[in-house]
Amino acid sequence: MEKRVVFRSAWLPYALLAPQLVITAVFFVWPASQALYQSVLLEDAFGLKSQFVWADNFTALFRNSDYVSSFGRTAVFSILVAGLAMGIALLLAVMADHVIRGATTYKTFLIWPYAVAPAVAGALWVFMFNPRIGIVAYAMHSFGYDWNHQIKGEDAFALITVAAVWKQISYNFVFFLAGLQAIPKSLLEAAAIDGAGPGKRFRSIVLPLISPTSFFLLVVNIVYAFFDTFGIVHATTSGGPAKATEILVYKVFNDGFIGLDLGSSAAQSVILMTIVILLTVVQFKYIERKVAY
Amino acid sequence: MATVALENVGKVYPGGVEAVKGVTLDIPDGSFTVLLGPSGCGKSTLLRMIAGLETITTGTCRIADRIVNDVEPADRDIAMVFQNYALYPHMSVYDNMAYGLRNRRTPKDEIDRRVKDAARILAIGDYLDRKPRALSGGQRQRVALGRAIVRDPKVFLFDEPLSNLDAKLRVATRIELRKLHERLGTTSIYVTHDQVEAMTLGDRVVVMREGTVQQVGPPLELYNKPANTFVAGFIGSPPMNFADVSFTERDGRLVAEADSIQIVVPEPMRRRIGRSTGRTATLGIRPENLRIATPDADRSNAITGVVQVVEHLGAESLVAVDAGGHLLIAKADPTVAFASNETVRLTPDPEALHFFDSTSGAAL
Numbered sequence: 001m002e003k004r005v006v007f008r009s010a011w012l013p014y015a016l017l018a019p020q021l022v023i024t025a026v027f028f029v030w031p032a033s034q035a036l037y038q039s040v041l042l043e044d045a046f047g048l049k050s051q052f053v054w055a056d057n058f059t060a061l062f063r064n065s066d067y068v069s070s071f072g073r074t075a076v077f078s079i080l081v082a083g084l085a086m087g088i089a090l091l092l093a094v095m096a097d098h099v100i101r102g103a104t105t106y107k108t109f110l111i112w113p114y115a116v117a118p119a120v121a122g123a124l125w126v127f128m129f130n131p132r133i134g135i136v137a138y139a140m141h142s143f144g145y146d147w148n149h150q151i152k153g154e155d156a157f158a159l160i161t162v163a164a165v166w167k168q169i170s171y172n173f174v175f176f177l178a179g180l181q182a183i184p185k186s187l188l189e190a191a192a193i194d195g196a197g198p199g200k201r202f203r204s205i206v207l208p209l210i211s212p213t214s215f216f217l218l219v220v221n222i223v224y225a226f227f228d229t230f231g232i233v234h235a236t237t238s239g240g241p242a243k244a245t246e247i248l249v250y251k252v253f254n255d256g257f258i259g260l261d262l263g264s265s266a267a268q269s270v271i272l273m274t275i276v277i278l279l280t281v282v283q284f285k286y287i288e289r290k291v292a293y
Numbered sequence: 294m295a296t297v298a299l300e301n302v303g304k305v306y307p308g309g310v311e312a313v314k315g316v317t318l319d320i321p322d323g324s325f326t327v328l329l330g331p332s333g334c335g336k337s338t339l340l341r342m343i344a345g346l347e348t349i350t351t352g353t354c355r356i357a358d359r360i361v362n363d364v365e366p367a368d369r370d371i372a373m374v375f376q377n378y379a380l381y382p383h384m385s386v387y388d389n390m391a392y393g394l395r396n397r398r399t400p401k402d403e404i405d406r407r408v409k410d411a412a413r414i415l416a417i418g419d420y421l422d423r424k425p426r427a428l429s430g431g432q433r434q435r436v437a438l439g440r441a442i443v444r445d446p447k448v449f450l451f452d453e454p455l456s457n458l459d460a461k462l463r464v465a466t467r468i469e470l471r472k473l474h475e476r477l478g479t480t481s482i483y484v485t486h487d488q489v490e491a492m493t494l495g496d497r498v499v500v501m502r503e504g505t506v507q508q509v510g511p512p513l514e515l516y517n518k519p520a521n522t523f524v525a526g527f528i529g530s531p532p533m534n535f536a537d538v539s540f541t542e543r544d545g546r547l548v549a550e551a552d553s554i555q556i557v558v559p560e561p562m563r564r565r566i567g568r569s570t571g572r573t574a575t576l577g578i579r580p581e582n583l584r585i586a587t588p589d590a591d592r593s594n595a596i597t598g599v600v601q602v603v604e605h606l607g608a609e610s611l612v613a614v615d616a617g618g619h620l621l622i623a624k625a626d627p628t629v630a631f632a633s634n635e636t637v638r639l640t641p642d643p644e645a646l647h648f649f650d651s652t653s654g655a656a657l
């Protein structure tokens with residue numbers, strides 16, 4: 001039998017829900033509807049008049065080569081970030097799962113980066129990679145590589161990738177470790193008796209059993225790479241040099257707040273919003289259907 | 294098929310727990326050997342050392358005359374059934390059973406034949422395409438057995454495989470395990486803390502306590518001739534009654550006595566006890582060997598006590614009697630009624646008396 005709490009008064013449930021509803025309305029529904037509204041308007045240069053233009057803002061975007069290349073850049077960026085952050089996190093989690101002594105210390109250290117704000121993380125990496133005073137740049141110079149993310153686009157792109165990956169590893173690590181520890185030890189022992197070596201055990205038992213975790217993380221990581229990396233980009237490269245690190249979410253900001261092209265910026269946010277909604281729907285569908293393997 | 298020979302095997306876990314202490318044990322080819330003991334006595338540890346899942350700290354373990362201390366579990370040619378079954382949840386029943394064979398590169402048609410064979414024996418042929426989560430506990434248990442038998446290993450290892458089943462299914466599965474063993478004849482080592490399981494399944498039972506072997510023998514031998522008070526108290530249900538007694542000679546007969554206990558020691562037992570007068574011992578007598586006699590029975594060979602509680606089990610009644618501070622349980626005919634605080638006289642079956650050294654607990 002399902003247990004239900006029955007409220008006698010009519011207003012109490014609403015009162016309890018109110019704070020969350022207010023927050024959602026003020027910080028999500030209102031801005032989202034504004035973005036939707038803005039995205040179909042064309043505003044004049046002085047912000048005095050605006051004109052209803054249907055989907056012109058959207059079609060203009062896809063004809064704009066800057067936007068299309070930013071789209072491609074974001075795709076590459078998110079695949080790299082998700083792939084690296086998940087791969088490295090899984091490797092670390094597998095190793096941490098085997099550690100017996102000092103395990104808590106390792107785990108704590110591995111989780112720390114997650115507590116660092118994106119802008120601070122960005123600043124950290126900027127210092128380390130600064131072509132003149134950065135320790136990593138210095139080390140690369142001595143290996144003969146002339147690092148300069150302020151001039152070279154690919155260096156800048158590598159920098160935001162590394163910073164974004166570094167920050168996301170902790171999050172993935174926690175989930176992977178929990179996933180690994182949820183696998184009963186006896187399963188791996190049974191597989192060992194069944195003649196599977198460590199590699200085979202990992203591929204045929206561990207990976208399939210953590211696949212729900214992996215899928216969840218994949219979506220989370222893509223969403224992260226698409227949206228939460230704004231702070232990192234802003235603090236390290238500001239989208240430069242020559243737009244080499246201008247990913248979609250940064251372009252929204254650049255076009256809207258710097259370029260003051262509100263209609264285009266709003267249209268871009270609407271596209272991003274659609275992507276998140278799609279990803280979330282896919283995730284919910286998948287999780288509902290395949291909770292466990 | 295193979296023998297398993299343990300020689301002075303010991304296990305110290307990191308952290309210093311000495312789980313198994315110098316166990317020497319020969320497990321004959323084709324036997325069904327049960328490791329029996331209370332929780333924490335080291336039976337699982339011993340089994341896992343044989344399986345290769347725990348390292349052996351001291352001593353040697355031989356399977357089929359080969360020292361396997363440093364051999365990987367996969368190469369020991371054993372199969373194990375775990376308490377939680379440890380079925381691979383993402384694989385079908387068929388794949389669960391085929392996994393070990395595939396890892397050993399068995400040809401496909403051979404795998405198919407063996408899996409189907411095992412499925413037929415265990416009556417799980419209808420579930421081969423299902424995932425373990427779509428099976429009942431009893432069916433999972435069969436799949437786990439199936440996974441072990443398809444490999445046709447030298448030795449089967451079982452770690453409390455029945456403890457997650459309900460009482461009825463446990464009895465049924467016990468019988469099937471026994472039949473399966475008779476059919477396959479593979480050397481089996483079975484861990485349990487349930488003495489009924491041990492007595493019914495094993496042709497040899499190893500009683501363990503705190504990492505040491507207390508006694509090894511066929512079930513009835515352990516029941517009839519327990520080597521010490523621990524084995525005596527562990528095997529049999531309800532457990533054997535114990536009472537501290539001292540010996541005296543009276544009218545040329547040796548009498549074991551305590552408050553309200555006076556028992557004549559029969560002749561063969563007397564010879565075993567030897568130098569006797571003034572000596573103390575622990576008397577052991579099973580509930581089923583205590584008869585409740587009429588109050589006018591022979592006082593010189595009886596235990597006198599007061600009825601405390603009567604438990605009616607249907608086929609028999611358990612009568613708890615306070616005999617001068619010793620609480621003794623007797624099995625009684627359920628048709629006889631007893632009142633609480635009624636004074637009764639218990640007469641033991643003279644053939645079934647046990648005496649143990651009062652300090653070491655070893656049988657006299």
Ligand SMILES: Nc1ncnc2c1ncn2[C@@H]1O[C@H](COP(=O)(O)OP(=O)(O)OP(=O)(O)O)[C@@H](O)[C@H]1O
Pocket residue numbers: 306307308310311312330331332333334335336337338339486
């Ligand atoms: N991995 C381990 N590390 C340290 N000590 C352990 C470990 N595994 C078991 N022990 C200890 O070793 C002793 C024997 O454990 P074991 O699991 O062999 O007992 P058992 O006889 O199988 O008991 P049960 O009937 O409860 O399963 C116990 O005291 C236990 O606490």
Ligand SMILES: [Mg+2]
Pocket residue numbers: 336337338452
């Ligand atoms: Mg155990």
